[in-house]
Each structure stands twice: as C-alpha cells, then as structure tokens.
Amino acid sequence: xxxxxxxxxxxxxxxxxxxxxxxxxxxxxxxxxxxxxxxxxxxxxxxxxxxxxxxxxxxxxxxxxxxxxxxxxxxxxxxxxxxxxxxxxxxxxxxxxxxxxxxxxxxxxxxxxxxxxxxxxxxxxxxxxxxxxxxxxxxxxxxxxxxxxxxxxxxxxxxxxxxxxxxxxxxxxxxxxxxxxxxxxxxxxxxxxxxxxxxxxxxxxxxxxxxxxxxxxxxxxxxxxxxxxxxxxxxxxxxxxxxxxxxxxxxxxxxxxxxxxxxxxxxxxxxxxxxxxxxxxxxxxxxxxxxxxxxxxxxxxxxxxxxxxxxxxxxxxxxxxxxxxxxxxxxxxxxxxxxxxxxxxxxxxxxxxxxxxxxxxxxxxxxxxxxxxxxxxxxxxxxxxxxxxxxxxxxxxxxxx
Amino acid sequence: xxxxxxxxxxxxxxxxxxxxxxxxxxxxxxxxxxxxxxxxxxxxxxxxxxxxxxxxxxxxxxxxxxxxxxxxxxxxxxxxxxxxxxxxxxxxxxxxxxxxxxxx
Numbered sequence: 001x002x003x004x005x006x007x008x009x010x011x012x013x014x015x016x017x018x019x020x021x022x023x024x025x026x027x028x029x030x031x032x033x034x035x036x037x038x039x040x041x042x043x044x045x046x047x048x049x050x051x052x053x054x055x056x057x058x059x060x061x062x063x064x065x066x067x068x069x070x071x072x073x074x075x076x077x078x079x080x081x082x083x084x085x086x087x088x089x090x091x092x093x094x095x096x097x098x099x100x101x102x103x104x105x106x107x108x109x110x111x112x113x114x115x116x117x118x119x120x121x122x123x124x125x126x127x128x129x130x131x132x133x134x135x136x137x138x139x140x141x142x143x144x145x146x147x148x149x150x151x152x153x154x155x156x157x158x159x160x161x162x163x164x165x166x167x168x169x170x171x172x173x174x175x176x177x178x179x180x181x182x183x184x185x186x187x188x189x190x191x192x193x194x195x196x197x198x199x200x201x202x203x204x205x206x207x208x209x210x211x212x213x214x215x216x217x218x219x220x221x222x223x224x225x226x227x228x229x230x231x232x233x234x235x236x237x238x239x240x241x242x243x244x245x246x247x248x249x250x251x252x253x254x255x256x257x258x259x260x261x262x263x264x265x266x267x268x269x270x271x272x273x274x275x276x277x278x279x280x281x282x283x284x285x286x287x288x289x290x291x292x293x294x295x296x297x298x299x300x301x302x303x304x305x306x307x308x309x310x311x312x313x314x315x316x317x318x319x320x321x322x323x324x325x326x327x328x329x330x331x332x333x334x335x336x337x338x339x340x341x342x343x344x345x346x347x348x349x350x351x352x353x354x355x356x357x358x359x360x361x362x363x364x365x366x367x368x369x370x371x372x373x374x375x376x377x378x379x380x381x382x383x384x385x386x387x388x389x390x391x392x393x394x395x396x397x398x399x400x401x
Numbered sequence: 402x403x404x405x406x407x408x409x410x411x412x413x414x415x416x417x418x419x420x421x422x423x424x425x426x427x428x429x430x431x432x433x434x435x436x437x438x439x440x441x442x443x444x445x446x447x448x449x450x451x452x453x454x455x456x457x458x459x460x461x462x463x464x465x466x467x468x469x470x471x472x473x474x475x476x477x478x479x480x481x482x483x484x485x486x487x488x489x490x491x492x493x494x495x496x497x498x499x500x501x502x503x504x505x
Contacts, residue, residue, distance in 0.1 A: 359455065360451065361455065363466030
C-alpha cells in the first residue's frame with residue numbers, strides 16, 4: 001500500500017507526521033527534509049543564550065522510529081507528479097504516495113540591491129550560527145527590515161554589545177501585524193537601549209564595511225542581516241501545475257487544487273470565508289494546520305478554523321497577538337500589572353486581542369481573550385477596560401449566553 | 402524524610418489560579434482549584450523553561466503561557482502538545498489557612 005508522504009520537515013511537516021499516527025493511520029509515513037539532522041524548533045534561533053544557538057529538536061530522535069515514521073534527512077524532492085501520484089527525489093528515487101502533504105515552508109526574501117548577496121538571512125539553524133558567530137561586541141551590525149525577526153535580532157545583538165542599526169523603507173517599525181501603539185512602545189524601548197533607526201529609507205548598496213542608504217547616508221557595519229520577510233516555497237507545486245499565488249492555494253480543508261495533495265504551514269494560503277486566501281507564518285499556524293491537514297488526509301472534512309496567534313520576545317518584553325487586529329476595529333485598552341492589553345471589537349463582537357508586558361505577564365489574559373473570541377463574545381467595552389473585572393467571569397457569561 | 406515547607410497563605414492564590422514559589426534555588430507552581438483544593442507541581446514547563454504560574458488555570462488544567470502545552474496540575478499529566486513529559490507533583494496541605502508543600 002502506498003503511504004503518506006510529507007515534503008518539508010519543519011514544525012509543520014514533523015507535526016503532521018505524528019498527527020497522522022495520532023489520528024489512527026497505520027500505513028507508511030515518509031517525512032522528507034532538506035536539512036541534515038533531526039527536525040528542530042525555529043523560535044529559539046533568534047534567541048541565543050550566551051552566544052550559543054540552541055538546536056532544540058522538535059521531538060527526541062527515537063520518536064520517529066517509535067512511531068514508525070520514515071524520516072529522510074538531507075533529502076530534497078525534485079518534482080512531483082499528481083497524475084501518477086509520485087514524488088521524485090534528488091537522487092532519482094521515486095516515491096509513490098496515497099496522500100501528499102506539502103509543508104515546504106518559506107525562504108527569506110532576497111534583498112535586491114548592489115552587494116545584496118553580502119546580507120545574511122535568518123531562517124535555518126546554520127543561518128543563525130553564521131550570524132551569531134560574526135556578531136561580536138563592538139562590531140556594528142546593520143539589520144535591514146524592522147519586522148518581528150529584525151527587531152528580535154536587534155534586541156539580542158545590542159545586549160551582546162554590538163552597535164545596532166535598523167533600516168526599513170517603512171516610516172515605522174512593525175507595521176504589518178503588531179498594533180501600532182505596541183509597535184511604538186517597542187520602538188521606544190529599542191531606542192532607549194541604543195538601537196539606531198533609519199526609517200523611510202531604501203538601501204542603495206551593501207559594501208564590505210557598511211550599508212549605503214538611498215539618501216546618501218552611510219551606515220557602518222561589519223555584518224549586515226536582511227530580515228525583509230519570507231516568500232512561500234511554491235516551486236514544486238507550481239511546476240506540478242497546482243494553483244499557487246502568495247502560497248500554495250488550498251480550500252478551507254487545506255486541500256490543494258490537485259487531488260490527494262494537501263498544503264499546510266508557511267507555504268499554504270488557505271481560502272477564507274470572504275473568498276480571499278490567507279497565508280500565515282507562525283509557529284502555532286504550522287502546528288495547528290498540520291493537525292487539520294493530517295485528519296483531512298485521512299478522510300475527514302474539517303475546515304481549518306484556528307485563530308491566528310503569535311508571540312515575540314524583545315528584551316524582557318513579551319508581545320502576544322491573537323486574531324488580526326485592524327485599525328478600523330474599535331480598540332479597548334486595559335492596563336495590567338507590568339503591561340497592557342488591547343481588545344478589538346468589530347460591530348460589538350470581540351475579534352482580536354493583543355498584550356505587551358514584562359515576560360509572560362499578559363499571556364494569561366490574551367489566552368482568555370482568545371477563548372472569548374472563539375465563544376463569539378460581545379463583551380461590554382466598559383468591562384473589558386476595567387482591570388478589576390476578571391476576564392474569566394466574562395467568559396463564563398459568554399458561554400452561558 | 403519529607404520536608405514540609407510553608408509556601409504561602411491560601412488567600413494569596415486566586416481561586417482557579419496559581420502562584421510561583423521559589424525554594425532552595427528551585428521553582429514550583431502552587432495552584433488553587435475551583436473547589437479550593439491546593440496542588441503543587443514543578444514550576445517550569447517540561448517543554449521549555451517557562452514559569453507555569455504565569456499560565457492560565459481553568460478547572461484543574463494549567464496552560465503554559467508560551468506554547469499552550471497543558472497539564473493536569475493534580476497529577477502532573479501532560480494533556481496537550483507540545484508538552485509530552487509529565488510534571489513532577491508534590492503533596493500539599495492547608496494548616497490554619499497556610500499552604501504547606503512536601504518538597505522531599
């Protein structure tokens with residue numbers, strides 16, 4: 001019998017392999033990863049301790065054998081054929097599949113400018129090791145891109161004693177997914193720590209000793225890192241004729257346009273109720289889509305419905321965002337000891353929430369907000385704003401309603 | 402020999418809540434259940450070193466504030482991934498409104 005084949009052994013593909021077993025599949029499972037070694041977690045890559053980048057395995061190495069998962073490390077899929085239902089590996093081996101999951105992830109967007117190749121990227125463990133091996137106290141670093149990865153990296157490198165410059169074409173940092181007042185707070189914190197910002201600035205050239213900006217400013221740097229986002233890895237899918245856009249397009253149940261081929265994680269753009277496609281790049285999305293895809297590969301028909309959720313750690317500050325805060329929503333702020341929460345209401349219904357504070361101080365409330373969102377709650381904004389009102393009591397009344 | 406240590410007052414812990422308790426350079430989490438029962442586990446999530454007392458307590462479950470792994474704090478059982486290793490638990494008692502834990 002042909003088995004389940006998963007291409008991509010990051011958080012998503014690895015989780016899917018085990019989720020297939022948990023859901024009762026007893027046939028063959030093959031997990032194909034391009035990197036050598038056991039699959040590892042990516043979140044620790046931007047947070048080295050004492051200069052050491054942790055390579056934290058997603059599961060113990062023996063877990064694959066114990067679960068009967070055939071893991072092929074350091075192995076690249078060259079092509080796939082949806083008609084014969086086969087995957088051809090780089091070494092010429094042909095793997096037939098019963099169902100296929102594309103969990104190919106994403107790759108860093110390349111910087112297009114003179115000397116762009118000099119900029120390092122941060123995606124893999126090897127990338128992280130290359131960056132932190134070269135980031136030495138006293139040696140200036142230029143980070144191009146003031147998104148989550150760029151800002152996390154800035155917080156680590158400046159604490160390591162390197163002068164840090166952050167460059168972005170946008171007029172402010174963290175404009176994409178972070179509520180603007182939290183983005184402003186994080187920006188201020190970085191400035192207070194000594195990070196220098198060059199905003200609203202394009203890059204003209206990266207040289208051996210620094211970055212020339214479009215307006216002629218020269219930013220000295222011994223190390224330049226480009227953190228300007230990622231592009232979904234759709235090459236295999238596209239070559240096989242699958243529908244792609246900003247990601248491999250899937251239906252609500254994570255099926256691609258080809259029979260028996262699913263897509264999940266950073267590479268997948270799943271259709272939304274309004275007909276648009278949403279591609280997410282978070283750890284949580286990688287795991288929860290893997291679980292939904294695995295069940296649907298086994299014949300279930302579950303739409304993927306998890307609320308987007310991500311976190312970011314910068315200095316001692318922890319940011320968590322649940323749902324998708326939008327400027328047009330009605331925002332309600334609640335102060336907390338050591339931080340602040342922001343709730344977002346759309347026509348009275350709670351649809352998103354975010355927290356910023358010391359360590360994990362807002363995590364509990366963000367989690368409760370997430371449960372309120374999933375319960376379809378329409379809480380009184382005055383109660384949301386009042387720190388004396390326990391969100392748990394609002395949840396109980398929302399669930400009773 | 403069991404080493405009973407007074408950790409806090411029962412009223413220091415919110416009902417369906419948890420607090421962190423550090424003792425002899427180790428860290429623990431002490432929970433007060435919805436029925437006012439008191440429980441104690443190792444303080445850090447078994448997946449990554451995150452203080453569980455910062456997590457959400459609902460019924461008899463605590464959820465790690467970082468990755469949403471969950472445990473039954475009465476037994477230490479890992480209930481939800483990414484946590485897969487159980488938490489160590491410690492006996493507790495309430496004496497005159499004070500919570501004591503056996504950290505032997």
